[in-house]
Amino acid sequence: MTNRWPLPIRLLHWSTAGLVLVAVPAALLAQRLTEIDTPVAEHLIEAHMAAGLTIALITLARLSLRLVLSRPKDPERPLALDLLVRAGTVSFYGLLLLLPATGILKLTLSGLDVSILGAAIVPASGTAPAVARALSRLHAILGWVLVATALLHVAATLLHARLFCAPVMPR
Helix, strand or coil: CCCCCCHHHHHHHHHHHHHHHHHHHHHHHHHHHCCCCHHHHHHHHHHHHHHHHHHHHHHHHHHHHHHHCCCCCCCCCCHHHHHHHHHHHHHHHHHHHHHHHHHHHHHHCECCCEEECCEEEECCCCECHHHHHHHHHHHHHHHHHHHHHHHHHHHHHHHHHHHHCCCCCCC
C-alpha cells in the first residue's frame, strides 16, 4: 500500500486546482468590469463557465476513480485528524459539484442558455427570477466557501507535511 494517491487522481487534483485558480479570479474580475468593459467581462464569464463545467466533469471522474483505486494509508495520522480529512474531502467534492449546478440553474432560470464558445450546451428553461436571484447569491456564497476551504486545505497540507513527513535531506 502506498502513501500517495495514484497518478490519475493526482493529475485530476492539480487540474482542478488550476481551473479553480482560473474560475474564481475570472468571476471576480468580470464583476468589476461589467459596467466598465462589458465585452471583456463577457469573455471572463465564459472562461469562468468553461472552467466551472470542466471542474464538474473532472470531479465526477475523480469520484469514479476513487471508487476503484486504493486510498493511500497514513498509519501515523490520528483518528480525529483522519475524520477531519474525510470531512474536508466531502466538503470539497460537494462544493465542486454544487457550484456548477447552482451556476447552471441560475442562468437557465434567468432565461439564459449556458454557452461555451458560442454553443449552447444547456438551454434556458423558462424564467423564475426570484429563484435565479437566490441561486446567484448561493453560488457566490459557495464560491467564497470554496476559497476558504481551499486555503484551509493548503494550510492543513503544509502542517501535515511539517508534522508527519520525514524531512528530505540533501545529498
